[in-house]
Amino acid sequence: MAELKLTKVGKTYGGSVEVLKDIDLDIKTGELIVFVGPSGCGKSTLLRMIAGLEKITGGTLEIDGMVVNDVPPAQRGIAMVFQTYALYPHMTVYDNMSFALKIAKKSREEIDEAVRKAAKILQLEEYLDRLPKALSGGQRQRVAIGRSIVRDPKVYLFDEPLSNLDAALRVATRIEIAQLKESMPDSTMIYVTHDQVEAMTLASRIVVLADKGIAQVGSPLDLYERPENEFVAQFIGSPAMNLIPGEIVGTGAQTTIKLDREGVAMSNVATTEADVGLKVNAGVRPEDLVEATGESYLYDGKVALLEALGEVTVLYFEPEHGRDPVIGKLPGIHDDLRGREVRLTADPAKVHVFHQGQSLLYR
Amino acid sequence: MHPALQGLLTIVIGVGGCVGYFYFSNVLLDRVIFPARGRDMGRNINRANMVRPWLFLFPAIFALGLYLAYPVAETLRLSLTDRAAGGAFVGLANYQQMMAEPKFWEALRNNFMWLLIVPAAATGFGLLAAQLTDRIRWGNLAKSLIFMPMAISFVGAGVIWKLVYEQRPVDVEQIGVLNAIYLALGGAEPQTWMTIPLWNSIFLMVVLVWIQTGFAMVILSAALRGIPEETVEAAIIDGAGPFQIFFKIKVPQIMGTIMVVWTTITLVVLKVFDIVFAMTNGQWETQVLANYMFDKLFSANDWGVGSASAMIIMLLVTPILAWNVYNARKEMR
Numbered sequence: 002m003a004e005l006k007l008t009k010v011g012k013t014y015g016g017s018v019e020v021l022k023d024i025d026l027d028i029k030t031g032e033l034i035v036f037v038g039p040s041g042c043g044k045s046t047l048l049r050m051i052a053g054l055e056k057i058t059g060g061t062l063e064i065d066g067m068v069v070n071d072v073p074p075a076q077r078g079i080a081m082v083f084q085t086y087a088l089y090p091h092m093t094v095y096d097n098m099s100f101a102l103k104i105a106k107k108s109r110e111e112i113d114e115a116v117r118k119a120a121k122i123l124q125l126e127e128y129l130d131r132l133p134k135a136l137s138g139g140q141r142q143r144v145a146i147g148r149s150i151v152r153d154p155k156v157y158l159f160d161e162p163l164s165n166l167d168a169a170l171r172v173a174t175r176i177e178i179a180q181l182k183e184s185m186p187d188s189t190m191i192y193v194t195h196d197q198v199e200a201m202t203l204a205s206r207i208v209v210l211a212d213k214g215i216a217q218v219g220s221p222l223d224l225y226e227r228p229e230n231e232f233v234a235q236f237i238g239s240p241a242m243n244l245i246p247g248e249i250v251g252t253g254a255q256t257t258i259k260l261d262r263e264g265v266a267m268s269n270v271a272t273t274e275a276d277v278g279l280k281v282n283a284g285v286r287p288e289d290l291v292e293a294t295g296e297s298y299l300y301d302g303k304v305a306l307l308e309a310l311g312e313v314t315v316l317y318f319e320p321e322h323g324r325d326p327v328i329g330k331l332p333g334i335h336d337d338l339r340g341r342e343v344r345l346t347a348d349p350a351k352v353h354v355f356h357q358g359q360s361l362l363y364r
Numbered sequence: 365m366h367p368a369l370q371g372l373l374t375i376v377i378g379v380g381g382c383v384g385y386f387y388f389s390n391v392l393l394d395r396v397i398f399p400a401r402g403r404d405m406g407r408n409i410n411r412a413n414m415v416r417p418w419l420f421l422f423p424a425i426f427a428l429g430l431y432l433a434y435p436v437a438e439t440l441r442l443s444l445t446d447r448a449a450g451g452a453f454v455g456l457a458n459y460q461q462m463m464a465e466p467k468f469w470e471a472l473r474n475n476f477m478w479l480l481i482v483p484a485a486a487t488g489f490g491l492l493a494a495q496l497t498d499r500i501r502w503g504n505l506a507k508s509l510i511f512m513p514m515a516i517s518f519v520g521a522g523v524i525w526k527l528v529y530e531q532r533p534v535d536v537e538q539i540g541v542l543n544a545i546y547l548a549l550g551g552a553e554p555q556t557w558m559t560i561p562l563w564n565s566i567f568l569m570v571v572l573v574w575i576q577t578g579f580a581m582v583i584l585s586a587a588l589r590g591i592p593e594e595t596v597e598a599a600i601i602d603g604a605g606p607f608q609i610f611f612k613i614k615v616p617q618i619m620g621t622i623m624v625v626w627t628t629i630t631l632v633v634l635k636v637f638d639i640v641f642a643m644t645n646g647q648w649e650t651q652v653l654a655n656y657m658f659d660k661l662f663s664a665n666d667w668g669v670g671s672a673s674a675m676i677i678m679l680l681v682t683p684i685l686a687w688n689v690y691n692a693r694k695e696m697r
């Protein structure tokens with residue numbers, strides 16, 4: 002039930018070390034926004050600034066139209082779930098969940114009702130008398146989430162909540178968070194992760210942070226299908242998108258790129274006469290590369306390494322000096338391609354064109 | 365020989381003797397008694413490994429036996445004998461005599477008061493200092509200053525504080541800080557602080573609190589730093605104020621350490637002797653058990669009652685010691 006508006010928000014440590022600058026972002030009620038980015042990009046810092054645990058050194062943060070830069074965390078109407086759970090080790094599950102309400106001097110009945118309700122949602126009813134150390138990792142994280150629910154905040158903040166869980170629990174808890182969001186369609190959530198599967202599955206919109214700022218904001222599939230720049234193109238999707246250098250030779254509704262090492266890429270990105278001769282990178286996702294049947298091909302190379310996963314086969318081609326190897330991902334089993342020359346091509350609709358790091362789609 | 369040379373020689377012989385003992389006894393075990401060769405090689409190695417811990421523990425066990433276990437047994441024996449009667453066995457007569465002395469009850473009562481006040485005050489101030497010095501820039505300097513009294517001997521501290529409590533005639537400038545302040549605040553005439561019953565005991569306790577606060581602070585400061593920062597941040601988001609964070613989040617998380625510090629200081633308090641001996645020698649109703657014991661043993665030359673009081677002190681210390689060790693072990697896990 003809350004809108005957030007970040008205007009030119011920045012963070013500088015000690016007056017000289019700038020970690021974030023000019024972050025502009027509008028978050029609407031009921032959205033689940035995911036911040037992703039490489040380590041050290043400031044995504045956790047941004048979340049902590051929204052929470053009020055870090056001071057905002059530039060710009061303004063508004064929650065529901067009110068500037069909250071100098072409002073203490075407890076009065077911002079936010080609740081936060083930490084990566085390390087941050088449960089109070091000396092309190093039972095019940096006391097952990099009721100602590101905020103006790104501080105707020107709510108009546109005993111009110112507290113009891115809120116805690117029991119949250120415990121029921123999270124299936125923690127039988128653990129209410131236990132201390133955190135007697136719980137498993139997944140249960141602890143549910144208690145941490147319960148502690149947030151009890152406060153009925155306007156905005157939920159999650160700081161890498163699944164990082165400390167093992168792989169199986171991570172999937173289960175991720176689904177629980179998705180269901181929780183379903184059951185509370187009006188609550189706004191902000192979620193920080195470095196795991197793009199979490200980002201893709203949970204987010205209504207993803208904010209990719211890089212180099213002190215926002216690289217792109219959009220729905221998960223938006224980022225996947227229409228990345229604005231090479232950073233987002235390579236960050237979203239695994240393995241990362243191939244970038245193959247070349248030069249534009251044909252323009253129009255369809256662009257023809259002659260690649261530096263033989264091969265021709267066709268792309269549905271429109272270009273004009275003026276673009277002829279422009280140095281560009283053709284971007285193709287590994288999963289969009291298919292074996293070429295005709296004469297024309299996009300890429301031709303020798304398979305250096307092959308990973309047969311059953312469902313797909315990942316081909317790593319011999320790298321050219323100084324560049325990442327081109328990677329192909331073919332559906333099904335292709336065990337026989339090991340060490341062979343393979344010719345690949347791609348649907349023009351799936352070929353991206355980048356000039357100086359920016360996608361020509363967004364000119 | 366020059367005393368410094370003597371000291372050096374003692375150190376060389378002492379340390380060399382230790383190293384020599386461990387080295388040569390080990391060689392003897394491995395080469396001569398159970399040599400790792402011949403027909404029984406495997407069995408010999410196993411046997412040598414079984415003997416080795418005891419070999420290395422021997423000096424410590426011997427020293428503890430000689431200086432700890434034997435004196436306890438001997439003190440118990442002495443407390444049941446009478447020197448005047450040539451060391452004859454007198455049963456519990458010494459204890460009965462001691463119980464009849466008002467000075468013993470005074471000592472016991474004072475010890476009890478020390479027990480209530482000093483550990484609480486030292487731990488409390490230590491906790492306060494630990495929390496307050498943790499976040500300020502010159503905190504480390506403040507910590508060193510607070511810790512410094514730990515380096516001063518109890519007698520030295522007693523002498524320093526005796527000067528603080530010193531009094532001079534009213535027309536002379538006061539050299540005692542307490543009297544100087546007292547007069548500056550409008551006191552009529554300088555007080556002889558050490559002779560005012562009850563207050564004088566408290567003035568003596570201040571000395572021990574002054575010494576032990578540094579100890580408490582160092583241990584508790586380390587414990588406070590061990591608290592996960594996220595739990596504090598979670599409490600901030602939950603709306604807790606600084607006092608609630610301190611008392612409801614931080615203190616409960618280091619309760620185990622607080623108990624260890626508390627009981628450790630309690631043990632020091634039960635054995636307190638030097639401060640009382642140096643400052644009042646138990647006069648003006650400031651007697652404590654350890655000083656009472658010293659009086660009986662070495663001033664009155666009455667080994668019977670002196671030993672009896674020593675046994676009482678040990679009786680009081682033992683349960684607290686056991687609890688202290690139990691708590692400390694729990695903390696280490």
